[in-house]
Amino acid sequence: MEELTAFLEKHEARIVETFRKRVVVSEHDQFKDTIHLNGRAMYRMVLRYFREQMTLEDIKQLAYKVAAERNRVDINIGDFVHNVCLGRNLILELLQEGSFEPDALVNAIIKINECFDVFLVQAISRYTDLKNSDLAEKKQFIERSHKDRLTILGQMASSFVHEFRNPLTSIIGFSKLLKEDYPDLPYVDIIVNELYQLNFRVSQFLLVSKKGIIPRKSEVINLQQLFEETISFLNPNIVDVNADIQCVIDAECELTGYRDEIKQVFINIISNALDVLYRKNGKKVVAIEVFQHDGTTEISISNNGVPIPPDLLPLIFEPFFTTKELGTGLGLYVSKEIIERHAGTITCESSEESTRFTMQFSSEIVREAP
Incomplete structure (x- = not known):
């Protein structure tokens, strides 16, 4: 295993450079010029895991760090999965260039897959949790702002309606008296009905304000x-x-x-x-x-x-x-x-x-x- 690890260490620069050229990066990613460093971190993660200098818990923490970075730039999670799989494939292709014993090669492939599987699962899980948390916070902020708007509307509606209804009630009353005094006067029925419609619409704002509800x-x-x-x-x-x-x-x-x-x-x-x-x-x-x-x-x-x-x-x-x-x-x-x-x-x-x-x-x- 030490021979295989040394072989990987020798070719680190070449694989990281290949990763940098083939990685999928969004134009609005603020880390686009340094994202290849994540590839290098994954590569060294494998090397340290081979030498038992890194545990699965350490891999989990690295995955969390990368997931947090990816969440901050709001990237397409599909691109992230593609890039991790690209890193895995580059290492597996590199191993085919060496002349290793079959048993050593099989064990190495198993450990590489184990390493990347844990990293990918933990990163996606953490990314999902962070994204859900962000959405929950945004939803809470929107709901809070929405309630503030309703409170302001309620206060405005309550004040406006009470000021508006007094003259409106007088107009409705005088329109009825006008109809009684001049029963044949045209359009009075229409005026009264429109006034009632207006009163009804105003009442909707009164109900929204809650303050207009009388016990x-x-x-x-x-x-x-x-x-x-x-x-x-x-x-x-x-x-x-x-x-x-x-x-x-x-x-x-x-x-x-x-x-x-x-x-x-x-x-x-x-x-x-x-x-x-x-x-x-x-x-x-x-x-x-x-x-x-x-x-x-x-x-x-x-x-x-x-x-x-x-x-x-x-x-x-x-x-x-x-x-x-x-x-x-x-x-x-x-x-x-x-x-x-x-x-x-x-x-x-x-x-x-x-x-x-x-x-x-x-x-x-x-x-x-x-």
Whole structure:
């Protein structure tokens, strides 16, 4: 073995130089001019392992060092594996130039493979751990920044909404009086409806701010009546889109919660459906189904408009995510918050045939608002 080790030591410079010429290096690798030194370190690792001057634990620590360096420059891990295998192959090819006893050659090949296998496995394992740790830190930073944005938005929305709602309420009240005094005056109904729509949109920001939630008691809500109110509220939009609203609702279905919040969920989802159907040709359908089974209330609202792309489906409940030119990206986010506050869940499935939002509520009483 000493003869073989001496042979490898004699040809170190040539093999390292060959490694430098054939190694795969990324242009943005800050260590690209010195990466051949890793090849030399691997070569000397084999020599020291042959002489029992290096243990498998030492190889592991070297692998960790190289993995940390490779992680810092964010290289393609496939290139790293290629380069390690290149170093192994150069040493094995070199051994074929010597005249060694078969037994000594076989033992040398076994030790070389053992050395490189441990190095590669430990390096890849460490690289993966470091990469996962970096991703976790970035995700945590993004989530923290996202929460900060929501906090700022909440503070701004709360201040703005309270200042805005006072004159808005007055305008709505005077519009109603105007309608009573002049019942034949055109466009008053449209003005009142638009004011209610504006008030509804403002309420979404109020719910996001959390500060706009006034402590109150939950109540038992008849879902058929609530959907009738919702459809009546949205009737101008429904007529404009020329949509067919199809309802299959169990008249006995009830839900314990906050009426105005649940109504807002229904308005959000049906409004989104109408927006999608507005661009559709042919028959336009919004289907509403409500039923109870095994202590669970299930509500589904579907439409036959353009499907949601599969890559966007996981994002639709994220705050500020919207595909509308003038959308706020808060409707579905607020809806999900409300439903979860009512001990419920909401899911969405979308295909060429229909897009369906399904809400499920258990018999658990809703948590009181803070």
